[in-house]
Amino acid sequence: MTNPTTPPPVLIAWAGRALGARPAVKDVSHPRENSRVWRLDLPRARRFYLKIPPEAVMYERETLALRSAAPALGSGGAPRLRASSAEDLALLLTAVPGQPLKHLELSPVEEAHAHRHDGALLARLHAASDLSGPRRAEAAQALQAAADGAEGHLAAAGDRLTAPEQKLARQLAEELRALPALPLAYIHGDAWHLNLMWSTVRHRAGWIDFERSRAATAVQDFVLMACSTWADRPDLRAECLQGYGRNLTIEEQHAFKCLAAIDAVSCLIRGPKLRDPHLTARGRRTLERLMAGVFA
Incomplete structure (x- = not known):
């Protein structure tokens, strides 16, 4: 089994609605079977990431961290959670500089x-x-x-x-x-x-x-x-x-x-x-x- 090169169309549509525009999608997953991460590029150099953690517990941990603890790191210190879908275990994240x-x-x-x-x-x-x-x-x-x-x-x-x-x-x-x-x-x-x-x-x-x-x-x-x-x-x-x-x-x-x-x-x-x-x-x-x- 290999990683899909594009996310399911339903998730692209979901991300597009959250971002207000349909993004260009690039697979940036790590070279392992359970990594699913895509870069979403919008006009004017706006960049986001769509991520599907490998397990529900990982989705829950990352969602909790981004909502409750990571904001303490300040602007650019951690991704910001733009949207999430518990049904799809999907996270829509802002890019961290660098x-x-x-x-x-x-x-x-x-x-x-x-x-x-x-x-x-x-x-x-x-x-x-x-x-x-x-x-x-x-x-x-x-x-x-x-x-x-x-x-x-x-x-x-x-x-x-x-x-x-x-x-x-x-x-x-x-x-x-x-x-x-x-x-x-x-x-x-x-x-x-x-x-x-x-x-x-x-x-x-x-x-x-x-x-x-x-x-x-x-x-x-x-x-x-x-x-x-x-x-x-x-x-x-x-x-x-x-x-x-x-x-x-x-x-x-x-x-x-x-x-x-x-x-x-x-x-x-x-x-x-x-x-x-x-x-x-x-x-x-x-x-x-x-x-x-x-x-x-």
Whole structure:
């Protein structure tokens, strides 16, 4: 099965009614089976995006985030929700200025500026939502949930991990259960340089793709960057946390390490399944760093 190159005509018509004109449509989906995103261009360089998340829960999470938390990021800091269709799981979004940071070659000064700005935006997002009632309970159980899922990941990964790697990953996952209460937040859930937009004109950052946003521990929003961009660039970690406004506590740093182990195992499952060698390599490298005791 492959992605459709155009959205269903009924959705093009729906988007046209919401925008007041029929747009030109271009498929900009990621190269994976469950990605469905189209760019909608209107006259006078007006641009929007039509997105259909892979699952209903992702549609619900992104809709909630864009309505309740993302506005705290300010103009251009996140997409604005122009319209939504629960029946079709469709989201009509404004464009965020710039390009994904992953695709840009920046000077060291501008790169540092971008990561400092992304940390500042995450700080705003983390404080933007009311964490009371069911959301607080969800956030408080987030590390327990991560630990609960680790054994299934290890079973699925099988011999992609050596016996010592399996032992270390299992041990670190279990250590999540013994940690004290950590700072809670409303997290982006997929915060890394593919979803971080940077405008070289405005010199401002913005986050996209909120389909994994949820109430959790704040430290969970830094794991993907730690396992990718920060692996070779501790200076960028320092810039991000400076923008965030605080360093991670000792307990958060340990949770960070434990969560990285779970992410690594997940990468070794999803990488081959999605035929994504970069994802597989990320998991393999994280495990190697953990085994060598150099992950921080």
